[in-house]
Amino acid sequence: MPLVVLCGLPGSGKSRRAEELRGALSGEERPVHVVAEAVGGRAALRAEVERRLSRRDVVIVDAGNELKSFRYELYCVTKHAGTPHCLLHCAGGAPHPAAGSFETPDSRNRWDRPLFTVHGQEPLPLAEIRAALFESRPPPPNQSTRSQPLQSAGFLHQLDRVTQEVLAAVLAAQRSGAQPGELIHVSGASEGLVLNRPLGMAELSRLRRQFISYTKMHPSEENLPQLANMFLQYLSRSVQ
Numbered sequence: 450m451p452l453v454v455l456c457g458l459p460g461s462g463k464s465r466r467a468e469e470l471r472g473a474l475s476g477e478e479r480p481v482h483v484v485a486e487a488v489g490g491r492a493a494l495r496a497e498v499e500r501r502l503s504r505r506d507v508v509i510v511d512a513g514n515e516l517k518s519f520r521y522e523l524y525c526v527t528k529h530a531g532t533p534h535c536l537l538h539c540a541g542g543a544p545h546p547a548a549g550s551f552e553t554p555d556s557r558n559r560w561d562r563p564l565f566t567v568h569g570q571e572p573l574p575l576a577e578i579r580a581a582l583f584e585s586r587p588p589p590p591n592q593s594t595r596s597q598p599l600q601s602a603g604f605l606h607q608l609d610r611v612t613q614e615v616l617a618a619v620l621a622a623q624r625s626g627a628q629p630g631e632l633i634h635v636s637g638a639s640e641g642l643v644l645n646r647p648l649g650m651a652e653l654s655r656l657r658r659q660f661i662s663y664t665k666m667h668p669s670e671e672n673l674p675q676l677a678n679m680f681l682q683y684l685s686r687s688v689q
Contacts (some may be wrong), residue, residue, distance in 0.1 A: 450479065450507045451582035452498065452527050452534040456514035458551055461542030466573065467511035470537075473575050474507050474582070486512040490686045491519050492663075498523060502530045507582070515551040517558065518640075518678050524560035528588050535581040537573075538566040559588070604673065608664055611637075611676040612657045616650075619684075623647060638677035642684055656687050 475481040527534040554561040563581040622633040632641040
């Protein structure tokens with residue numbers, strides 16, 4: 450059944466909206482689950498979404514979902530599951546230093562649509578949300594998201610090359626004097642990496658192997674342009 454992804458700044462009313470949706474979408478034959486951020490960060494959140502998604506249940510993701518790359522990951526989960534999804538942007542709220550920057554959703558991106566935006570106490574567009582979830586056809590799975598345990602050799606080569614380049618850039622920056630708290634830039638990535646402590650080759654290699662193993666389990670050729678950013682986000686979460 451469908452996935453509803455909420456996004457917005459802290460204090461924008463996401464949890465209140467999630468409960469509204471739970472009440473509006475639930476029925477005798479349609480359980481609704483609200484999945485919220487908890488210990489484990491985005492990786493744990495995604496794993497819980499994947500566990501809950503089924504042909505019968507509706508899943509609502511009550512989290513900031515501030516990064517477009519993570520919203521894209523959730524979109525790929527729905528494609529793999531063969532279920533519709535929509536994005537509900539709760540406008541308002543205020544930035545929080547611990548939450549990081551918020552990347553405003555853009556309906557021109559397929560992973561950000563159908564997009565619904567609500568402000569303050571504005572009523573939810575429930576009729577439109579129901580139509581998007583229950584009357585729309587799910588996005589067709591790519592050849593790479595069908596049940597294939599290992600993707601093409603080209604994907605694996607790219608995964609190996611990109612992660613190697615990220616590791617080399619991080620190690621080179623540290624050798625050049627990058628200090629904890631300083632932003633490390635990586636060529637080909639739109640995001641950087643801020644380390645709160647030095648990282649050695651052994652630890653970086655271990656994290657790279659973990660990331661590669663995880664990515665192989667969720668094959669998608671659409672992930673290719675985002676591999677560097679995804680790996681940087683994984684490193685950032687893993688070394689906090």
